[in-house]
Amino acid sequence: MASAQPTIAIVGRGLVGARVAQHVMSQNIPVIAVSRDRVVEAYGADVVVLAHRNPHAALASTLMGQGSSVVSVGGGLDDTMDMLALHERAVAAGHSMIVGAACSPGASGLLLHYMLDMFDTVDEVHLAVHGTGGPQCARAHHDGLAGVAVGWHDGEWFKRPGGSGRELCWFPDPVNARDCYRFETPEPVLMLRVEPSLRRISARTSATRRDRLTARLPMLLPPHAEGGIGALRVEVRGTKDGIRHVEICGMAERIASIAASVAAHTALAILKSPVAPGVHVLGESSLPNAEILNALVAGGLTLHQFVGS
Template identity: 55%
Template sequence: MSDSASVGIIGSGLVATRVTAILSAHAVRPRMVPHVHATELLDRKIVVMAHGGNHAALAGTYLSHGISVVSCSDRMADVMAMVDLQDRAQANNAVLIPGAACMPGLSGLLVAHAARAFDQVDEAHLAMHGTGGPSCARNHHDALSGTSVGWHDGEWLQRPAGSGRELCWFPDPVGPRDCYRFGTAEPMLLQRVVPSLQRITARVSATRRDRLTARLPMMSPPHAEGGVGGLRVELRGSRQGGRHDEVVGIADRLATVAGAVAAECVHVLLKGGIEPGVRILGAEGLPNADILDAVLSNGISLHRYVGN
């Protein structure tokens, strides 16, 4: 089966469209189907799941057929359910890359990239601004209610989502934004990516209205595509006997970012050589530096804070 006939995409929204465009530019023309026709992709080698809703159950079905999966889901429970599919992926000689979006996704790649400037990393503090499309906006709305999870000195801490305001600076044109705890799988994924981390926090930008209405139905329909969003990764640790900080980030449309991350994961899987199992972006087992370089080659600029 040629590369052009070996990839399928579930979804027809912004992220799915971005993935298709990037793959097509590299002579890989995937078959795109809606969620209701997902079984039509059982003849593929790789399936990108870029539709709204939960992915874990369908991802498990694909893995059982020996099909590798790249999932763009960022829902906490859904992502962690996919992490639990390790045994099924290995048993069927398939690879599952969960959270192949912005955060999680690009965030893990940036952590792995920035960690190279340290002798040892012990803190990771991440923040995100913006949404990709309607499904992402609904997830953002829901994630500000319920419970957030953080890693603090070797213990998991649960705090109310929407609490813990912190002013976070993103690359221009996003600039400073008030950010809050939210329901995301990112801390649990990063703890696997960098076991030396003692503190992990993840926040998302939100307005007062976002927080007050998080437990209510969305008051207005989400936009077809959000504006320019941002991702910020701050690492702290030791280098040459002293304390050291690194802050890196991006500012771009988040659907563009998620599409680039998912598409470059497909390219890596097409090349082969990835051990079967669940592979988290940023962790060992994936060529993270190569994936990051490929993502950035799609016109996404990486910024690094320089100063005191």
């Protein structure tokens, strides 16, 4: 049973977990911060944020059975698919699970939802991310370039090798232009859930030549404690007033800070106003997306919008 005083538990004590705790405590909400091997101490919390290394699906299922709603920052493709498959489990438990509540995925879904009102119809989304957070995020970036990238093209799924499909993408200052490549990510799957009318979806990450050449080898150097300023951009295409229309929004900040802010404010939002039991994705109409995005901005993140032609 959930405690009488609302609590949020955080599993994982890395960069993201620590910053989630800071955000939550700033709202005077009790926090239970535990490592993965002491997760039993999180049982019964109203909301549990999973901020440790993948996989998350099995633990999320257990936590819902113990009476908690779950917010996952995980971004692995296979693990995300396993979490999406827990919908009936979540409904039966009477709790909700928010999948991919980080930067990419996570903030990307919020930006897509934000831009939908700028169109009459939408049919394409193309997103790109630059940078990594802590060591686990750096390892995920390394593995993603060696994985299998999925995309959505004219209503059909396709697969391409990670590290292929170079495209020059412009990010908000100070990141600016970066060469980006396909990588293994659940983003296309989640974006299609947000807007089923989409006909084309792609996702890329920035990478250097060394990143690509060494992607299928063990990491040559230990990952850094934290990356520098990262960035996210989401490009939406569709129609407005009968003509083709394009909007691009993004943000530039340390990736771990974006991820922590998204996860924390998602947890706070569903603690305040619980959503229907089941599995949800940021950007879907079942979630208070505008409230979460506004909280990100109020907390210091800046939205950038491309203006030009």
